[in-house]
Amino acid sequence: MKIAMVGSGYVGLVSGACFADFGHDVVCIDKDEKKIAALENGVMPIYEPGLDALVETNVKAGRLSFTTDLAEGIDGADAIFIAVGTPSRRGDGHADLTFVYAVAKEIGATLRNDAVVVTKSTVPVGTGDEVERILADAKLDVRTAVVSNPEFLREGAAIGDFKRPDRIVIGTDDEFGRDVMSEVYRPLYLNQSPILFTSRRSAELIKYAANAFLATKITFINEMADLCEKVGANVQDVSRGIGMDNRIGAKFLHAGPGYGGSCFPKDTLALLKTAEDYESPTRIVEAVVKVNDSRKRAMGRKVLDALGGADKARGKKVALLGLTFKPNTDDMRDSPAIAVAQTLTDAGVEVAAFDPEGMEQARPLMPEVTMVDGPYEAIEGADAVAIVTEWDAFRALDLKRIKDLAKAPVLVDLRNIYDPQDVRDAGFTYASIGRG
Ligand code: UGA
Numbered sequence: 001m002k003i004a005m006v007g008s009g010y011v012g013l014v015s016g017a018c019f020a021d022f023g024h025d026v027v028c029i030d031k032d033e034k035k036i037a038a039l040e041n042g043v044m045p046i047y048e049p050g051l052d053a054l055v056e057t058n059v060k061a062g063r064l065s066f067t068t069d070l071a072e073g074i075d076g077a078d079a080i081f082i083a084v085g086t087p088s089r090r091g092d093g094h095a096d097l098t099f100v101y102a103v104a105k106e107i108g109a110t111l112r113n114d115a116v117v118v119t120k121s122t123v124p125v126g127t128g129d130e131v132e133r134i135l136a137d138a139k140l141d142v143r144t145a146v147v148s149n150p151e152f153l154r155e156g157a158a159i160g161d162f163k164r165p166d167r168i169v170i171g172t173d174d175e176f177g178r179d180v181m182s183e184v185y186r187p188l189y190l191n192q193s194p195i196l197f198t199s200r201r202s203a204e205l206i207k208y209a210a211n212a213f214l215a216t217k218i219t220f221i222n223e224m225a226d227l228c229e230k231v232g233a234n235v236q237d238v239s240r241g242i243g244m245d246n247r248i249g250a251k252f253l254h255a256g257p258g259y260g261g262s263c264f265p266k267d268t269l270a271l272l273k274t275a276e277d278y279e280s281p282t283r284i285v286e287a288v289v290k291v292n293d294s295r296k297r298a299m300g301r302k303v304l305d306a307l308g309g310a311d312k313a314r315g316k317k318v319a320l321l322g323l324t325f326k327p328n329t330d331d332m333r334d335s336p337a338i339a340v341a342q343t344l345t346d347a348g349v350e351v352a353a354f355d356p357e358g359m360e361q362a363r364p365l366m367p368e369v370t371m372v373d374g375p376y377e378a379i380e381g382a383d384a385v386a387i388v389t390e391w392d393a394f395r396a397l398d399l400k401r402i403k404d405l406a407k408a409p410v411l412v413d414l415r416n417i418y419d420p421q422d423v424r425d426a427g428f429t430y431a432s433i434g435r436g
Pocket residue numbers: 122151152153154155156211214218251252253254255256257258259260261262263264267325326
């Protein structure tokens with residue numbers, strides 16, 4: 001099969017490299033000349049474990065190539081995936097579909113062979129209908145079908161998620177669309193990954209419903225964590241205790257500083273907008289968005305409490321460990337660390353921060369924070385150490401060294417990666433999430 005992937009960002013690049021690895025012939029297309037030039041030289045535009053090696057292998061095998069020229073890239077393709085960004089539209093939170101429709105128009109203007117056009121970008125219900133209209137307006141004399149095929153991969157675990165998905169969702173009522181997509185996913189199907197065929201609109205909604213549900217699960221356990229602190233219970237035990245019920249499931253029940261990233265915040269907002277437009281309010285999701293937003297600054301206040309309260313914090317120093325919205329990515333989008341740092345600097349606290357991959361992205365987002373080269377550099381002279389992202393590098397910090405370097409042995413663990421007893425036994429004042 002020949003596959004064209006329009007948009008070489010997270011989803012496009014990972015999906016393209018993985019499809020090539022399955023043996024398909026893949027061209028990744030992007031308008032960004034710098035990005036394409038870098039990719040041709042083996043330089044990845046994002047940090048994702050294993051991606052560089054996967055790209056290199058498949059480029060060498062002649063199955064993966066890159067171009068900025070859409071017409072050339074889609075020439076002869078059986079399936080053309082649209083995997084461009086759908087950011088929140090400024091001002092109203094709707095998904096901005098400008099890039100999706102621009103690509104659809106360009107496909108309409110240049111397509112010369114039968115092909116299935118697949119939206120992999122996260123797009124609101126009805127976007128496939130509009131893409132279909134755009135292609136119809138182009139009056140092509142070739143056969144096309146527009147299919148929705150949402151992607152469920154997580155940053156940091158993207159390749160594994162793509163190659164061993166819990167399910168593949170394909171939304172189409174068109175036989176041609178179904179046949180081509182079955183071929184595209186045949187290697188995974190043979191691997192026994194379940195494929196759900198459904199209508200295009202259902203597939204579009206499945207993506208939003210999945211992300212909103214996961215965001216709800218996280219927010220639910222975060223509120224339980226707050227309650228645990230008040231009643232003297234342990235949220236990790238509560239999480240285990242409910243997660244062992246198969247109907248609930250253990251995943252996405254880790255309490256923390258609130259969800260961030262490029263997907264949950266944007267997709268929950270976009271779902272609210274769709275619900276509003278169709279006059280079918282989703283009040284649970286509305287609450288989730290509000291609770292999660294306020295949680296991020298509350299986490300900053302938690303660090304201030306560890307310093308003895310906001311009024312005593314001015315002039316003190318905090319070491320922030322971990323800035324990205326989760327480990328194994330350099331992505332800073334909507335990271336709780338931004339609000340935590342802001343709350344601290346607003347209170348006159350001096351902040352020194354370290355992140356294994358995210359510093360470059362973080363710098364412009366937190367201009368008042370001093371970025372340093374390692375965790376212990378940040379800790380030197382600090383009145384408190386706050387772990388915001390659970391990078392492996394922070395899981396076994398040398399507590400004795402911290403005690404020697406810091407001004408005060410205070411640890412605020414916003415990811416619960418330490419055992420409270422161990423840290424307290426080492427002579428620390430320790431605060432974590434939901435372990436009262
Ligand atoms: C999420 C979904 O998990 C993917 O299935 C989906 O494909 C992707 O969005 C997308 O729509 O593209 P991602 O944003 O990469 O993936 O990251 P997650 O691992 O889901 O984490 C999101 C946030 O939730 C992070 O800030 C993380 O720290 C937080 N989280 C996650 C928790 O606080 N607790 C948990 O138990 C799990």
